[in-house]
Amino acid sequence: MNDRTNETLRKLGDLDETVANPDEDVRGRSVRDQHGEDIGTVKDLLVDEAENRIRFLEVASGGFLGIGREITLLPVDAITAITDDEVRVDPTRETIAGAPEYDPRLVQERHDYGNYLDYYGYGAWWGPGYAYPTFPYYR
Numbered sequence: 001m002n003d004r005t006n007e008t009l010r011k012l013g014d015l016d017e018t019v020a021n022p023d024e025d026v027r028g029r030s031v032r033d034q035h036g037e038d039i040g041t042v043k044d045l046l047v048d049e050a051e052n053r054i055r056f057l058e059v060a061s062g063g064f065l066g067i068g069r070e071i072t073l074l075p076v077d078a079i080t081a082i083t084d085d086e087v088r089v090d091p092t093r094e095t096i097a098g099a100p101e102y103d104p105r106l107v108q109e110r111h112d113y114g115n116y117l118d119y120y121g122y123g124a125w126w127g128p129g130y131a132y133p134t135f136p137y138y139r
Helices: 092-097 110-120
Strands: 030-032 040-050 053-061 070-075 080-082 086-087
Touching: 040 070, 053 110, 070 080, 070 110
Parallel strands: 030 086
Antiparallel strands: 030 040, 040 053, 053 070, 080 086
């Protein structure tokens, strides 16, 4: 049995890999909540290298010219739709604003990611019965 308890996720931008179909790469797209409120922009994707799956969107919001920007993590399970220029997510802007703070230097262990999944109400991908979302949801 493969013990994956200490695995970390890696940013796709830090890997020597890319999304198989460039049209499905959501980096740089706007993120909007279920009411159409602006959340920010997909900055990067966090990859589970063992399963070769995207687990989180790294979303940047606020700031001016990159200064003062806040970064948050959104589980891919939160995505409800993807268009050519935006990603729609289920949590509201207020819910996302109240999410645990994200600092990539501190979020290193699988249990750290579990805190985000718990906050948003999604099951852990390493738990029994988890089913990866059937992406993409293009309109």
